Amino acid sequence: MPQVLEYYSGNRKQHVTVQGLFAARQSPSSRGADAAPMRFPVRPQGDGDQVLRLLAAQPRTVLSRFSVVSESTTLVAPVSRPGETTVIPTDTVTVLGARTAETTWARRKYGVTIAQEGSDGKVLLAVPADVGDPAALTAEVARALYERGTVTGAHPNFLRLVQRPGPATAGASAQWGLDNDGTPGVVGADVAAHAAWTLSAGDPDVCVAVLDEGVDTRHPYLRAAVRAERDFVDGNPTAAPDGDDAHGTACAGIVAARGPKVRGLAHGAGLVAVRIAKSDGGQGWIFDDFTTADAIDWSWRQGKADVLSNSWGGGPPVDVITAAFRRARNRGRGGKGAVVVIASGNEQGVVSYPGNLPEVLTVGASNQWDQRKTRTSQDGETWWGSNIGPGLDLMAPGVGILTTDISGRRGYGRALTTPTFNGTSAATPFAAAAAALVLSVRPDLGEADVRRLLVAHTDHIGRGRPGWSRFVGHGRLNAFAAVRAARRR
Amino acid sequence: MPGDAYYWAGGRKVALHGSSDVVIDVTSAAGAQLAGSSLDSLRAQGRALSATLLLVPEAEASAALGDTSASVAGVHPVYRSDDGALVVVLPEVRVESSDPRRLADLGRSLSAARVRERSEERLVLEPVSGRGADALRLANMLAESRAAEVTSARFLRVVARPGPG
Numbered sequence: 001m002p003q004v005l006e007y008y009s010g011n012r013k014q015h016v017t018v019q020g021l022f023a024a025r026q027s028p029s030s031r032g033a034d035a036a037p038m039r040f041p042v043r044p045q046g047d048g049d050q051v052l053r054l055l056a057a058q059p060r061t062v063l064s065r066f067s068v069v070s071e072s073t074t075l076v077a078p079v080s081r082p083g084e085t086t087v088i089p090t091d092t093v094t095v096l097g098a099r100t101a102e103t104t105w106a107r108r109k110y111g112v113t114i115a116q117e118g119s120d121g122k123v124l125l126a127v128p129a130d131v132g133d134p135a136a137l138t139a140e141v142a143r144a145l146y147e148r149g150t151v152t153g154a155h156p157n158f159l160r161l162v163q164r165p166g167p168a169t170a171g172a173s174a175q176w177g178l179d180n181d182g183t184p185g186v187v188g189a190d191v192a193a194h195a196a197w198t199l200s201a202g203d204p205d206v207c208v209a210v211l212d213e214g215v216d217t218r219h220p221y222l223r224a225a226v227r228a229e230r231d232f233v234d235g236n237p238t239a240a241p242d243g244d245d246a247h248g249t250a251c252a253g254i255v256a257a258r259g260p261k262v263r264g265l266a267h268g269a270g271l272v273a274v275r276i277a278k279s280d281g282g283q284g285w286i287f288d289d290f291t292t293a294d295a296i297d298w299s300w301r302q303g304k305a306d307v308l309s310n311s312w313g314g315g316p317p318v319d320v321i322t323a324a325f326r327r328a329r330n331r332g333r334g335g336k337g338a339v340v341v342i343a344s345g346n347e348q349g350v351v352s353y354p355g356n357l358p359e360v361l362t363v364g365a366s367n368q369w370d371q372r373k374t375r376t377s378q379d380g381e382t383w384w385g386s387n388i389g390p391g392l393d394l395m396a397p398g399v400g401i402l403t404t405d406i407s408g409r410r411g412y413g414r415a416l417t418t419p420t421f422n423g424t425s426a427a428t429p430f431a432a433a434a435a436a437l438v439l440s441v442r443p444d445l446g447e448a449d450v451r452r453l454l455v456a457h458t459d460h461i462g463r464g465r466p467g468w469s470r471f472v473g474h475g476r477l478n479a480f481a482a483v484r485a486a487r488r489r
Numbered sequence: 490m491p492g493d494a495y496y497w498a499g500g501r502k503v504a505l506h507g508s509s510d511v512v513i514d515v516t517s518a519a520g521a522q523l524a525g526s527s528l529d530s531l532r533a534q535g536r537a538l539s540a541t542l543l544l545v546p547e548a549e550a551s552a553a554l555g556d557t558s559a560s561v562a563g564v565h566p567v568y569r570s571d572d573g574a575l576v577v578v579l580p581e582v583r584v585e586s587s588d589p590r591r592l593a594d595l596g597r598s599l600s601a602a603r604v605r606e607r608s609e610e611r612l613v614l615e616p617v618s619g620r621g622a623d624a625l626r627l628a629n630m631l632a633e634s635r636a637a638e639v640t641s642a643r644f645l646r647v648v649a650r651p652g653p654g
Contacts, residue, residue, distance in 0.1 A: 247652050284575070284647040286538055290583060314648035315574030316505070317498040320583050320641035346651060352572060412653055420653045 005139040007155045008146040091134035093125045093141050097152030110141050174419060176368050177397030185368025191430055192480035193265050196437055199483045202269030203440035208255045208432050209305035211295055212248030214241030215273035216406045221259030222252055227270035228303040232295040239273035244410040250421040251311045253404030254429035262403055262417050265433035272303040289318050296324035300332035306439050309432035310342040311425035317353045329359060329447050337447030341432040343424035344392050348375060348385025356391040361451045365398025365427040366476050370461045373398055386424055392473040394458050396427035434479040442486045457481035497632035505568035505576060511547045512577045517563020517619060527553040562619030575647040578621035582614040582628045585639035595636055602627055
């Protein structure tokens, strides 16, 4: 017999049929980013069974999702099922407009504690750990608080089975890096894009420069985003790539694509295409250090880029490139500094140059299971692994990434998109796009502030303890958490 | 065959390992000397790094240019870095300083190089010989005398091409 919870919303009694029950709880002190892995000893019933089991199987990675559902401002429409809505009760109650006297009353009567204080007078109360039916108690506490007439609202805090918003729904399941539905992989092993987009999809005046082997700036998914372009290799009037040089177009799509099949993480932001490399016709990539340094300078000076995305590296360090990055950080954005984002490299060795420079954001690659990408990780791409060690800041999706492709037979595929882009090359533009989202909501921040926000609001992955590790840096990028934190700062 | 070499970056010596290749600039004196069938033959054996730069085995270059190949303008050394990248030293040195007077003094004091480009913060120098090896020597000399904040010889690097495997 399904359980029915009764509470008030819109001054009316609401009834929710519980499909599954989240019966465990954490102590209030363990709810933050440093929390131990959550456990979900659920009593699955009916249609909630599948999603609950999925959550129970992957506890760590849903921590950020619980942050999402604790804020009514970030909830999106629940999935409608014939005749009913699926929700998963937690052991918490959302209270709006509560004064201290009300929470004190609730603590004395029901033993609830304050789990989290949100913005605009929201408080999340947690019912005691030892209660037999926490979901029922949350409804009772909510009803009692509301009926006392001294709070604006009170209702059980639900985890909802949500439908992804936006027109890219058809392709979204393939864009696991944005929002991972666990097929394959782990639910929530992603950058939380759709949640981030409830705050910003990118300001058109915030620009990300993609320094690479050229970008197909006439690509139908990219051309609307292009604000500036320049070819530092051959001096052509556009940054279009040569031959089968598809890498830069793929990177650009991860940032700024706005097509029916692919959507970039910062698809509202601007794109600056900068061509700095070309293939040697084989397995090599040719760079000229001086023109690369000039391209870095141009990106923030003439190109007006706020973020520089660098999915390239390798070879020995040189001062001329190091100095150019330093200028970007110090003088870009009118002195607030352009954010420099660099790939860690794909040799499963140590972070390569220039990713090993200080005060840049260095990005490694994770997979659909929230694992560090190695030659033996679960994704099956046995030919590469993400570089590790000093300088590594965070991880982002880098396996089987659906993104834009140069059209025609010389691309990675023959269509406008490719589903197989990979590497720390793919991970880097995710982080660059997240930086653009942060700057879209807080253009006043300095580049160091942006880097700090991105690394401080990652999701912990890996077996080690939370905090920095040489294998995964500070964890996997969570664009939503970073943007939300920026807005509150 | 160029032996091992070094340069300075971030205040540290960085090792470069010798390779059996050189690069010939086909627009230079070396290119002119090779014009005709020798150049065609080298093109067939080598690899074009750009429209003007040809990577060839040093032995082939020596055979085509004679014993003087090492001193001909437009023949540049090729090294390997510790991570396996191919590094070609081109005949150019960039010097950057926040002190414009210091840069101006430096530009006047060098006899083995000419100033190709000058701005308030930067000098671009070109060794009179037109050889990459001399650019590396000049850059090292300037770095060791702490003439400026940034001193780099111009490198062309060939690294592994990323992308789906």
